[in-house]
Amino acid sequence: xxxxxxxxxxxxxxxxxxxxxxxxxxxxxxxxxxxxxxxxxxxxxxxxxxxxxxxxxxxxxxxxxxxxxxxxxxxxxxxxxxxxxxxxxxxxxxxxxxxxxxxxxxxxxxxxxxxxxxxxxxxxxxxxxxxxxxxxxxxxxxxxxxxxxxxxxxxxxxxxxxxxxxxxxxxxxxxxxxxxxxxxxxxxxxxxxxxxxxxxxxxxxxxxxxxxxxxxxxxxxxxxxxxxxxxxxxxxxxxxxxxxxxxxxxxxxxxxxxxxxxxxxxxxxxxxxxxxxxxxxxxxxxxxxxxxxxxxxxxxxxxxxxxxxxxxxxxxxxxxxxxxxxxxxxxxxxxxxxxxxxxxxxxxxxxxxxxxxxxxxxxxxxxxxxxxxxxxxxxxxxxxxxxxxxxxxxxxxxxxxxxxxxxxxxxxxxxxxxxxxxxxxxxxxxxxxxxxxxxxxxxxxxxxxxxxxxxxxxxxxxxxxxxxxxxxxxxxxxxxxxxxxxxxx
Numbered sequence: 001x002x003x004x005x006x007x008x009x010x011x012x013x014x015x016x017x018x019x020x021x022x023x024x025x026x027x028x029x030x031x032x033x034x035x036x037x038x039x040x041x042x043x044x045x046x047x048x049x050x051x052x053x054x055x056x057x058x059x060x061x062x063x064x065x066x067x068x069x070x071x072x073x074x075x076x077x078x079x080x081x082x083x084x085x086x087x088x089x090x091x092x093x094x095x096x097x098x099x100x101x102x103x104x105x106x107x108x109x110x111x112x113x114x115x116x117x118x119x120x121x122x123x124x125x126x127x128x129x130x131x132x133x134x135x136x137x138x139x140x141x142x143x144x145x146x147x148x149x150x151x152x153x154x155x156x157x158x159x160x161x162x163x164x165x166x167x168x169x170x171x172x173x174x175x176x177x178x179x180x181x182x183x184x185x186x187x188x189x190x191x192x193x194x195x196x197x198x199x200x201x202x203x204x205x206x207x208x209x210x211x212x213x214x215x216x217x218x219x220x221x222x223x224x225x226x227x228x229x230x231x232x233x234x235x236x237x238x239x240x241x242x243x244x245x246x247x248x249x250x251x252x253x254x255x256x257x258x259x260x261x262x263x264x265x266x267x268x269x270x271x272x273x274x275x276x277x278x279x280x281x282x283x284x285x286x287x288x289x290x291x292x293x294x295x296x297x298x299x300x301x302x303x304x305x306x307x308x309x310x311x312x313x314x315x316x317x318x319x320x321x322x323x324x325x326x327x328x329x330x331x332x333x334x335x336x337x338x339x340x341x342x343x344x345x346x347x348x349x350x351x352x353x354x355x356x357x358x359x360x361x362x363x364x365x366x367x368x369x370x371x372x373x374x375x376x377x378x379x380x381x382x383x384x385x386x387x388x389x390x391x392x393x394x395x396x397x398x399x400x401x402x403x404x405x406x407x408x409x410x411x412x413x414x415x416x417x418x419x420x421x422x423x424x425x426x427x428x429x430x431x432x433x434x435x436x437x438x439x440x441x442x443x444x445x446x447x448x449x450x451x452x453x454x455x456x457x458x459x460x461x462x463x464x465x466x467x468x469x470x471x472x473x474x475x476x477x478x479x480x481x482x483x484x485x486x487x488x489x
Contacts, residue, residue: 019108022068033079049079053092055380057351060099070099072097074113081120088405093120097129105140108486111151114487118158127166134159150186153179169204176201193227202242211249218242234272237263241283253294254270260287276314279363281307285328292332301332303478323349327367341379346371362398365391367406369412381420388413407437411452428459450479 029052036045056072077092096117097171104360114137121130126230131257137155143152158178163172179197187193198217205214222239247256254366265281285304291300307326315321326349333342346367351365368391376382392409399405414430435452442448453476460469 010014022071023109026071030075030078034082037082041345045079045083049076052076065099065102067103067113069108069282070096070113071109073099074116076121078116086124087215087396089120090124090264093117093129094126098324103358105136105143107350111137111140111144115155115158118155120163122158122165127162130162131159148185150184153182156182157197157200160197162319164200164204173204176204190224190227192224195224199242202244202246205390206245206249211246212251215243215246218246226230232266232270234267234270237266237272238279244286248290253290256375257287257290257296260290273308281310288328288332291325293337297332297336304329304332304404318352320352323352323356323367326352327370328338330367330370330372334370334374334377335379339374341465342374343371343378348372360394360397361396362405365409368394369409372412372416376416376419381416382418385413387415402437402440404441407434407441410434412489414455424459424463424488428456428463431456432457445479445482447483450476450483 031224033045033048036042036048052072056069056076060069073092073096077089077096080089080092085226094485095283096113100110100113100117114133118130118133118137119129121133134155138152138159141149141152143157156175157213159483160172160175160179165173177195180194180201183193183197198221202214202217202221205211205217218239222236222243225235226232235391240259242265244256244259247253247259257485260283264287266281267283268275284307288300288303289299289302304325305488308329311319311322311325326345330342330345330349333339333345349367350364350371353361354365357363368387369372371389372384374388375381375387388409392413395403395405395409411428411434414427414434417427431452435449435456438452439448453472457469457472457476458474460466
């Protein structure tokens, strides 16, 4: 067992040299822990971290709570974060907070500790504490190095990321722009370091529904990569993918398709990513969806088939992700009214999911309902009804009887049972249940509510319950007017 622990330099005669030695020891400790984890020696890494934890705890119990203790706890917390022991990281951060709160702002290494704390708190989803750590780090650095220092970039980017996570978009954009300005003035307008904040700004603007503004930062990334690595580099392909998202958002589908195709070609031919990489897979699926949306279903299907073939080759035919691709392909065939092939694909996906997640897992109900609808189109209503009932029971058990997934399953079941000429009272009762769930989830003016109301009115009329129809028709009329106004605006 390795038990070397970081030593304190508190009584060093030369404090500056002692600080440098201490900082080097911390880095060596962290590097050693990372190497152990990488080599699969996690227990040795835990032993080493625990030895250091016991040493620092002993010093703290003796009343020593300086920057050395804070920096050591920081490195131990980073080590446990790498191992994935989130619970202990939380406890270490609480301990670290106590020490850091008592330290003066001009302590050496404090800024580094605060930045690490900001990052760890962000990873743990404790965004207020993360911002507090970053805020203090930025304030300290501005006091020591000035407001235009390159040292500020890391905490500024950290703060921007946290602000993005909690939905404070305009403030996050401000921080990203500040990082861009600092990098431009210190490293030039074509530095690769600009990619991270430019991507952050572009992604936020795209998310906020401002694709025209988002295009400029993504174009800059494209130009930076093209100039540094040439037009056939994989990074250029990734930049093209971002530009494709922009073109898609502004409604230029043909240009988006062209960019996606070029991006996939560049990344593939440059061997920048493995064919089965999740980013490559998402690009193919996004392009396939876009091709379907513009009526080029055959091309879209070819991409989905490619996804399935790659997954089967690299992960095996019974990998859970194969089921997802089979369902996507089935959806494509259903759009083209090729229900026989859709049925085959869905049955295969259900077989895979039955083995991987089990027959009663809620995730299996998605292809199950899809298959029920497919069988309905093939006029095999009894089989369709059985699948819809099974999906309904699984969802009731998983989500509760008054949940939205249950309403979806009930709606599907009603359509099938209508053609099976089931009892109208029973069908009306089920639709009333759907309506109640939808009103709670979407509000009384949701589009889904309006569609279900029409069905309820139809069955009330069929059953001769005229006195109940008038108030619902009045409500439908009002909803129809509001819906038209929404479309016009």
